[in-house]
Amino acid sequence: MxxxxxxxxxxxxxxxxxxxxxxxxxxxxxxxxxxxxxxxxxxxxxxxxxxxxxxxxxxxxxxxxxxxxxxxxxxxxxxxxxxxxxxxxxxxxxxxxxxxxxxxxxxxxxxxxxxxxxxxxxxxxxxxxxxxxxxxxxxxxxxxxxxxxxxxxxxxxxxxxxxxxxxxxxxxxxxxxxxxxxxNAMDHDEMFGAVSHLPHLLAFSYVSSVLGHPKGAEFMKEGGAGYRDFTRIAASSPEMWADIFQNNSAALLSMLGMFEANIASLRSAIESDDRATLERILAQASGYRSNWKHN
Amino acid sequence: MxxxxxxxxxxxxxxxxxxxxxxxxxxxxxxxxxxxxxxxxxxxxxxxxxxxxxxxxxxxxxxxxxxxxxxxxxxxxxxxxxxxxxxxxxxxxxxxxxxxxxxxxxxxxxxxxxxxxxxxxxxxxxxxxxxxxxxxxxxxxxxxxxxxxxxxxxxxxxxxxxxxxxxxxxxxxxxxxxxxxxxNAMDHDEMFGAVSHLPHLLAFSYVSSVLGHPKGAEFMKEGGAGYRDFTRIAASSPEMWADIFQNNSAALLSMLGMFEANIASLRSAIESDDRATLERILAQASGYRSNWKHN
Structure with a gap:
């Protein structure tokens, strides 16, 4: 080279x-x-x-x-x-x-x-x-x-x-x-809004929300390997990511809207004991992710 | 031993x-x-x-x-x-x-x-x-x-x-x-609802919501190390996790409520260009997670 x-x-x-x-x-x-x-x-x-x-x-x-x-x-x-x-x-x-x-x-x-x-x-x-x-x-x-x-x-x-x-x-x-x-720049922002910016936003928000619980910090000490990997990106730079969230707000908030609708479906399936919907959503995600390969 | x-x-x-x-x-x-x-x-x-x-x-x-x-x-x-x-x-x-x-x-x-x-x-x-x-x-x-x-x-x-x-x-x-x-059993369910069940629910929901986007499956092929780690637990067993979500629904949905409120604050901070709130939430999460050590 x-x-x-x-x-x-x-x-x-x-x-x-x-x-x-x-x-x-x-x-x-x-x-x-x-x-x-x-x-x-x-x-x-x-x-x-x-x-x-x-x-x-x-x-x-x-x-x-x-x-x-x-x-x-x-x-x-x-x-x-x-x-x-x-x-x-x-x-x-x-x-x-x-x-x-x-x-x-x-x-x-x-x-x-x-x-x-x-x-x-x-x-x-x-x-x-x-x-x-x-x-x-x-x-x-x-x-x-x-x-x-x-x-x-x-x-x-x-x-x-x-x-x-x-x-x-x-x-x-x-x-x-x-x-x-x-x-093109629009496609880039949509793609990375979905696969990078949204996961960062969710990881930051998850850790912050657990910290809002009176025993949250204590709870998180008991986190296992799943917790560790899921939250790793929440340790990223707040300044840099505040920039990214503001600069790509349109694509990010549009993907966030799809996530909010999905989590609302899951909440409602759990609340109403709708096992079929619950398992369908989980199986769809698990099926995709089990076959995913790191590029 | x-x-x-x-x-x-x-x-x-x-x-x-x-x-x-x-x-x-x-x-x-x-x-x-x-x-x-x-x-x-x-x-x-x-x-x-x-x-x-x-x-x-x-x-x-x-x-x-x-x-x-x-x-x-x-x-x-x-x-x-x-x-x-x-x-x-x-x-x-x-x-x-x-x-x-x-x-x-x-x-x-x-x-x-x-x-x-x-x-x-x-x-x-x-x-x-x-x-x-x-x-x-x-x-x-x-x-x-x-x-x-x-x-x-x-x-x-x-x-x-x-x-x-x-x-x-x-x-x-x-x-x-x-x-x-x-x-005790209540404390256990509250703790693991927060540090294990909620992250699984969010990871499943995130992957499922991106799959709902017409180009979502294609987008996720471009996911990097952050995507990989954040979504690893979304490959878990749908049957087992549907069980857990239903069996611990009270504690899980209560923590989910705190998460929903937090993500709503982040959304509103991004929409209204409220940099101070945005950075405060990210810094709180990043500060905690940077110092977290695997038990």
Whole structure:
């Protein structure tokens, strides 16, 4: 999979678990020449420098190094994209590619429509990407070079995305070991609203609701393997997931509506001793999940 | 932990994953002399015999061997207890101990109250037990001798349970490697309604609701590690869990009510862009779950 250098000078905006792992992977595979790092917190970019994640830190968009990067990797909360792009775009070279790694896509597409008026051509050089990888740990210290190996990365090219830019970003993700799939931003958000965002919402809500019981915290100490696995994702970052829930609220709340209707059917089947309905719903779920295989 | 023989002749009613594992563990540790096995399906008890789980099969309560057992282990769906006990009790010796391994307890206590009139003294020799162990697989073929090692077993003695009988059953569970905790049947059902039954109900309902989406089955193929762990328990036995949900409906539906209220707060916080409430609920759950340790 040795591809040679794809980008000469990469600027990583955000150097935590995701951004840091992208840098480490790209350096290890020899896909980048020089890597610049930026974080809102100076100590974070310094930590990334010390860990060999980046070759050099920049203090902000005013740094002269920004003027000759050929790619920007955005690995920051999606809600910060607009402000950060507005700050950096005036200093970035006009043909510099940009790709992100965020968990929601339609909201970014809308934001790019708005910024396009101020920065014409932005949409042609922006590639929406979402690597299906991560974890509960945060920060540069959690970054590892093999985070994306064998993992799926979903790309959501816009109509205006340039074919050559898209090809480079595809080669970059393939180069760091990811598998690619492509879909539009709406389909992406619907799919991940269903298979990732809703389970996170339910897991957070379940733990929070048991904590609302006077003996709930004590009860949960007795949780077994089922409890452990069901609630693992409830330990995830509240800030990051509040962002995701707000940014993908339409698809998420629509799937939540289907869940609410289903749980209401189960409640009513239990209340009315309707064994047939109860077993039918459980059997449907159990049948699907027993045959499910991890992609 | 070698204790010597606790029971000379044990009758296992139900020889699947749980019953079969109890027999294998007791034989391996030398806690029982002779083990008889009964299953509603003759082929199941024959399979248990072939696997060395039991020493001998009996065809039913009419078998003369039933008259000299000193303990019965009930490892069948809780909904079948009453019928099976009514069949076997007339043939069992009057001082024979009985313990079970079911997931709900208050319903069994109520059933014992009813049977006590027909079989006076039954409550003094019945010990309610619930080992916190199991899995998605079923049948004698899934039984293993170490299933209970290091696992918790909850005992719910009734007011009438004889101290000597309780002591024997405690020594038996300790002898096969379990840790013991004791609580009353109501507390047990409230606790496991919260930490086991509700997560199962939510996991079944989640998978079923996504399957209700036209593209749901396709979406779930893209599920990552979070999806995998969150939904693992949705592969469990529909029959067994329909039983549990019906048998523990009061405690389960009460906890479900707290969950429904919590998810309604989250929905409303997302709909109204109430970031503070959203983050407060997520942070509460994440804070608790990050510090949780598997017992």
């Amino acid at each position: 040795a591809k040679g250098i794809i980008f000469n000078r990469m600027l990583a905006i955000g150097v935590g678990l995701i951004g840091g792992s992208i840098c480490l992977a790209a350096k290890k595979r020899g896909l980048v020449g020089h890597v610049l790092g930026y974080s809102r917190k100076l100590e974070t970019s310094h930590e990334a420098l010390k860990l060999g994640i980046v070759d050099e830190c920049i203090a902000g968009p005013g740094d002269s190094n920004v003027r000759n990067v050929d790619v920007v990797v955005l690995s920051i909360p999606v809600r910060q994209y607009k402000q950060v792009l507005t700050q950096f775009l005036p200093s970035l070279p006009p043909n510099c590619l940009i790709f992100d790694a965020g968990s929601t896509k339609s909201d970014v597409a809308v934001m790019l429509n708005e910024l396009e008026q101020q920065f014409p051509g932005l949409k042609s050089r922006f590639v929406l990407a979402h690597p299906i990888a991560g974890g509960e740990s945060h920060g540069p210290g959690a970054a590892v070079a093999n985070l994306f190996e064998g993992k799926n990365c979903v790309l959501c090219p816009l109509e205006q995305t340039s074919a050559s830019g898209l090809k480079k970003v595809e080669n970059f993700w393939l180069g760091i070991g990811a598998k690619l799939s492509t879909m | 070698a204790k010597g023989i606790i029971f000379n002749r044990m009758l296992a009613i139900g020889v699947g994953l749980i019953g079969g594992s109890i027999c294998l563990a007791a034989k391996k540790r030398g806690l029982v002399g002779h083990v008889l096995g009964y299953s509603r399906k003759l082929e199941t008890s024959h399979e248990a015999l072939k696997l060395g789980i039991v020493d001998e099969c009996i065809a039913g309560p009419g078998d003369s061997n039933v008259r000299n057992v000193d303990v019965v282990v009930l490892s069948i769906p809780v909904r079948q207890y009453k019928q099976v006990l009514t069949q076997f009790l007339p043939s069992l010796p009057p001082n024979c101990l009985i313990f079970d391994a079911g997931s709900t307890k208050s319903d069994v206590a109520v059933m014992l109250n009813e049977l006590e009139q027909q079989f006076p003294g039954l409550k003094s020799r019945f010990v309610l037990a619930h080992p916190i162990a199991g899995g998605e697989s079923h049948g004698p073929g899934a039984a293993v001798a170490n299933l209970f090692e290091g696992k918790n077993c909850v005992l719910c003695p009734l007011e009438q349970t004889s101290a000597s009988g309780l002591k024997k059953v405690e020594n038996f569970w300790l002898g096969i490697g379990a840790k013991l905790s004791t609580m």
